[in-house]
Amino acid sequence: MELINLGLEGDSFFKILPEDWKDVIESVWDDYKKNANIYVFKNALDITAGGIVFRTAPPNMTDFEIGEWQKYVAANFHYIGFLFVDPKYRGKSLGSEWLTALKDQFPDQSYWLTIEDEGLRSFYEKNGFKCVSKSKDKDNPEWIFTFTPRGVVNNWQ
Template sequence: MKPLQLTDWTKTPERFFRELPMDWTDGLRAAWPDIAGESRILVCSDNHGFTCGGIVSRAIFPDMGPYEDRARDLYNRQYWYIGYLYVHAKHRSEGLGTRWMEAIRTEVPARGFWLVIEKIGLLKFYARSGFHVDRILRIGGEREWLLIVGREDW
């Protein structure tokens, strides 16, 4: 299977925002002016439009407060954050999320990547791409998992 071709939508973020679930977009739109300079929106599409995409970043997002120190430590170690990874509903179970992550490993010069999940069910998906639990966070009475993956070729 050939690698996904990534397209950079960083300069047209609204295109990406329109593809995301509505409950994701308000906070992201508000934060974008502050994080855009250190972020890239990388997407894949087919003849019918958007299939999947996400943000890779070295910015401190507004909701990172509870783990901001760890975020800064990872950025200092040349890790990039992955956020808002989204696969269009009609393309789920096609392996696009995994292939997107493989493609960013080529596209983004990083020692590794990190992300935070709110649903334990996603752990299995990210583990297939080599991520492991770095720490379990307790935020507002809820659990979240900070996951990391390093690059062996760095």
């Protein structure tokens, strides 16, 4: 599938997001869209999967992310957020294909992201991401994952 950059307009992507995700990003998109890109997969009818790549701190950061984000931005990592596959198209490896297409399109780019569901850990590890940090909050655990392309060295990790 071809990775399509939606440019500054996110409305068509936001429509496939769960309501709580939509509430977070729609209200702040005008503040973030100059430092972010939405990349999607589309078929003839629908956006099937997509995500947002932020070149700065993402919106709605937790205390854990606030303590970490500056070192990633300073090292030119981009944040992957709101990665979502429309439920009608699940089970077709579109999340993995989206990550692969993004890494192929930007082969020298490093990424970071946060998960709040440990069940996603194996998905990101399978896609070349490495867990580099875990929050100390036992009630609301979070994990930071990074991806660094081969040949790119990040001495601070």
